[in-house]
Structure formats: structure tokens, C-alpha cells
Amino acid sequence: MSSRAANTKVSLDRFLSLEVARVTERAAVAAAKQRGRGNEKDADQAAVDAMRREMNRLNIDGTIVIGEGERDEAPMLFIGEQVGLRTGPKVDIAVDPLEGTTLCAKNMPGAIATMAMAEGGTLLNAPDVYMDKVAIGPGYPKGVVDLDAPPGDNIRALAKAKGVRAEEITALVLDRPRHADLIAAIRKAGASVQLITDGDVAGVIHTSEAEATGIDIYLGIGGAPEGVLAAAALACIGGQMEGRLILDSEDKRARARKMGITDPRKKYTIPEMVKGDCVFAATGVTTGSMLRGVKFREGLIETDTVVMRSTTGTVRWIRAEHREFSKFELG
Numbered sequence: 001m002s003s004r005a006a007n008t009k010v011s012l013d014r015f016l017s018l019e020v021a022r023v024t025e026r027a028a029v030a031a032a033k034q035r036g037r038g039n040e041k042d043a044d045q046a047a048v049d050a051m052r053r054e055m056n057r058l059n060i061d062g063t064i065v066i067g068e069g070e071r072d073e074a075p076m077l078f079i080g081e082q083v084g085l086r087t088g089p090k091v092d093i094a095v096d097p098l099e100g101t102t103l104c105a106k107n108m109p110g111a112i113a114t115m116a117m118a119e120g121g122t123l124l125n126a127p128d129v130y131m132d133k134v135a136i137g138p139g140y141p142k143g144v145v146d147l148d149a150p151p152g153d154n155i156r157a158l159a160k161a162k163g164v165r166a167e168e169i170t171a172l173v174l175d176r177p178r179h180a181d182l183i184a185a186i187r188k189a190g191a192s193v194q195l196i197t198d199g200d201v202a203g204v205i206h207t208s209e210a211e212a213t214g215i216d217i218y219l220g221i222g223g224a225p226e227g228v229l230a231a232a233a234l235a236c237i238g239g240q241m242e243g244r245l246i247l248d249s250e251d252k253r254a255r256a257r258k259m260g261i262t263d264p265r266k267k268y269t270i271p272e273m274v275k276g277d278c279v280f281a282a283t284g285v286t287t288g289s290m291l292r293g294v295k296f297r298e299g300l301i302e303t304d305t306v307v308m309r310s311t312t313g314t315v316r317w318i319r320a321e322h323r324e325f326s327k328f329e330l331g
Contacts, residue, residue: 018307019058020117020281021318025303027051027113028283029322031098032294035286036107043104044068047097047113047285048076052083055093060084062117065125066094066228079128079259090120094228100198103286110199110288115281116232122276124228124268127255130246131227133200135218137208138238147242147267151182151219152189158217159191166190172203172215179220186219201282202290204230208239213289221246231273232280236308237315243268280308292319299323 030050034043048068055062062084068076077083077095084091093115098104100111116123134147136158144161145154151171159166167190173179175195183193194215196203200222206213227243234241247253247264256264283305284291292304305318 017279017309018316018318020115020279021283021305021307021316023051023054023058024113024115024281024283025305025320025322026054027097028285028303028305029294029301031104031111031113031285032296035104035111035293038105040101040105044076044098044101051095051097051113051115052077055083056085058084059088060117061086061088061090061120062093063091063120064095065092065123066116066225067128068095068097068225069128079125092118092120092123092125094118094123094225094232096201096223096225096229098285099201099226099229100285103198107286108197109286110196110202110290111285111293112199112202112282112288112291113285114201114229114283116229116274116278118232118274118278119276122274122278123232124273125259126224126228126245126261127252127259129224129252129256130221131224131243132221132246133204133218133227133230133241133243135204135207135230135234135241136216136239137210138240140240142240145217145240145242147244151185154217154219155186155189155191162216167192169216170194170214172196172206172218173220174198174200174203174222176221182220191216199288201226201230201233202288204239204241205233205237205290208234208237228273229280231268231270232278232310233282233308235270235274235278235310236280236313238313239270241270241273243273274310277309277311279310282306 027047027050031047064081067079095115103111169191206215287293295302301322307316
């Protein structure tokens with residue numbers, strides 16, 4: 001390896017460890033100031049602005065490949081946006097500055113700020129559309145579940161692999177009208193359904209710790225950005241996931257083609273969504289089952305963050321106290 005390549009790898013590794021935590025911390029604190037105020041747009045914008053500001057301080061040559069829309073939807077972090085000081089390693093970035101905008105606006109549990117950073121050219125570059133998903137945790141033979149299989153078949157196959165009855169399986173599903181048939185099929189197979197109003201990144205991650213969370217499988221349609229972020233997390237901690245972009249209009253298919261997606265029906269696995277070394281980070285905005293929310297105290301701010309690394313499988317839980325209060329608030 002050349003000296004330049006070696007230096008790039010060292011720099012990339014450094015930024016793919018704890019630096020991403022600072023970014024999600026800033027976004028979470030900014031969003032937390034909007035908790036319970038009833039304005040989803042303001043909460044999301046606060047998280048976006050803080051995340052962009054912090055990323056632009058990093059010594060990276062970053063490109064947003066999974067974001068909150070394309071360029072015409074700025075000032076959100078848009079797909080194709082360049083971030084960082086542009087002097088360091090090339091990296092791909094997937095973001096959801098505030099997953100659970102409704103949760104934050106209503107001060108309900110489970111809102112998080114999240115992102116993934118990976119070596120350049122290794123994250124799926126896709127438009128901001130919906131994605132059909134199925135995910136389970138680690139420890140099962142490859143191919144136990146299949147996105148194209150009926151929900152009941154997936155439930156029964158997972159139960160068999162786990163060595164339990166279907167009645168002992170719990171599926172997590174977003175509470176949306178579009179999932180009425182899916183929910184009915186899961187229950188017909190004998191499994192129980194746990195519904196969530198928002199937060200399918202955390203929902204997919206819950207499958208990785210089924211013994212603790214009680215969630216065995218995630219099924220249904222959610223956002224594509226959340227899908228890639230969830231795949232990045234599972235790439236770090238283990239599990240299986242398949243996803244397919246919902247490209248149900250010519251406009252969406254055209255947007256996908258511009259990003260190099262030629263097969264609108266392609267079924268993506270984790271290695272196809274996250275091809276290289278990556279780091280996933282999430283910071284709690286409101287307290288949920290995975291992370292504590294931001295806590296404001298006199299003279300300091302407390303944050304709770306999880307950081308995961310794919311090449312090492314390392315998971316770090318960072319409960320931080322930021323004592324430089326005014327400096328932290330200003331970014």
C-alpha cells in the first residue's frame with residue numbers, strides 16, 4: 001500500500017469511529033429544544049441545520065447519498081450534497097437528522113438523530129422514496145426470510161429456525177393504513193403484532209436483540225433512507241435484511257436511473273446496501289427503549305448515543321455530559 005493510501009485509510013478509520021457521535025449529538029440537542037412544541041417542520045429543520053454545521057467541520061470529503069430528498073428540496077440535507085472540509089478521505093453519508101419528527105413534536109418516546117458514514121462509493125445511492133423491508137436479528141441460517149415470500153411463510157420459517165411456535169413470534173410493523181393486509185396475514189399465521197407510529201430505524205435494530213426487546217421480525221413499507229440506515233446498523237451488529245425501493249411512478253423511476261439504479265424491482269440485501277466499512281450512530285432525542293433523550297441541566301447537557309462499527313463489530317454506548325453549555329448550543 002502506498003504512503004498516501006495508508007494515510008487515507010488511517011484518517012478514514014479515525015473518522016469512522018467517534019466523530020459521527022458528535023454529529024448526531026448536535027442534531028439531537030437542536031431537535032430536543034423543539035420537543036412538545038407541536039411543530040414537526042421546525043424540529044426537523046433544527047436537526048438538519050445542526051447536523052450540516054457539524055459535518056462541515058469534519059476533515060472529510062463527504063457526499064450525502066441517502067438524505068431527505070434531492071437538490072430541489074434544500075435546505076434539507078439533500079442527496080448529492082457535498083459536506084465536510086473536502087480535504088480528507090472520500091466518504092458516503094446516509095442521514096436521518098430526526099427520525100420520528102412527530103414523536104419529537106409531541107414529546108413522545110423514541111425520536112432519534114441518526115447517520116451512517118462509510119468509505120466512498122459503498123453505500124446504496126437511492127432517491128428519497130419508500131422501501132419495502134423485512135429484517136431479523138443474527139444467529140439464523142441465511143435466507144430464513146424472503147421479502148417476496150408471503151408474511152405467513154416468513155413467520156413460520158422464522159419460528160422453525162428459532163425452535164418455537166409461530167404464536168411465540170412478535171412482528172414489528174409501522175401503524176399505517178397500507179399495512180392492514182400485512183397485519184392481518186401476520187396474525188392469521190399465529191404471530192403477534194407490535195405497532196409503532198414512527199421510528200423504523202430503531203424498529204429494525206430491535207430485531208438484533210430479540211431476547212431484550214421481544215421483537216423477532218420487522219415487516220412492511222417505510223422510508224428508503226431509514227432502510228439504508230437500518231442496514232448499516234445491522235451490518236455492524238449482525239442480522240438479515242432485504243429491501244426493495246418502491247418506484248411506482250415514472251418520475252421515481254427516472255430519479256432512480258439518474259442514480260445508477262437500472263432495475264426498479266431489484267431486491268437489496270445488506271451487503272448490497274452497505275458494501276464497505278461503515279459506522280452507524282444514533283443519539284436519543286426523546287427517551288425510548290433504545291436510547292435516553294437529551295436532558296438539559298443547569299450548566300450542562302446530557303446525551304445518550306450508540307456508535308457501531310462494521311469491520312470490528314464494536315458497539316459503543318456513550319452517555320456524555322457537555323459542560324461547555326453555551327459553546328455546545330452554538331455548535
